[in-house]
Ligand SMILES: [Zn+2]
């Protein structure tokens with residue numbers, strides 16, 4: 001049984017800065033190994049609070065270089081490798097994030113491998129197997145992911161992006177879809193998804209389960225649980241709003 005653990009569900013700057021929600025990203029457990037997606041601020045604290053065995057974090061995946069997705073990357077690399085004493089972990093990130101640089105150079109040899117994400121590419125690090133989407137519409141190089149689970153299901157991660165029609169094809173295969181839903185209403189020039197855009201997407205792809213996360217202030221004010229309930233009723237699919245520390249079992 002694979003498992004998702006939401007170490008944080010905060011999205012935009014204000015929610016992260018005030019820590020109205022935690023901002024630790026998402027952990028996927030397959031067998032007894034972990035994939036850590038987007039280690040934002042506080043990830044190390046929440047890994048410790050959840051008693052996650054750090055040496056079992058095999059893959060770290062960073063969708064893009066914004067701080068809410070990678071602020072704890074350096075300390076997590078240091079922690080899982082015991083300060084470089086044990087070479088561990090495979091890091092996948094965008095070339096743009098690497099050049100920023102989001103990872104301090106003295107930490108590079110601590111990792112087993114650092115690899116750049118390319119669009120529409122398959123990566124295999126057993127038990128993890130995932131492919132990238134084409135580049136999303138965000139202010140920096142950003143990818144979404146489709147993870148192939150041993151339960152013969154596909155788990156989609158729809159990271160920060162503006163809405164664009166190709167998202168339908170990109171995520172059509174996903175039975176379980178995690179969506180970064182930052183805004184209640186769309187705002188011109190803001191490259192994040194809003195409720196009506198997510199609804200438009202879900203109407204076309206109908207996954208079994210949708211998990212909303214990465215909430216900005218307008219979403220928190222609107223109450224993500226109410227929005228998930230309304231989307232479930234309107235679309236007749238299972239939509240849930242993630243909360244900090246939420247576990248989701250995949251069977
Ligand atoms: Zn973000």
Ligand SMILES: [Zn+2]
Pocket residue numbers: 064066138160
């Ligand atoms: Zn972003």
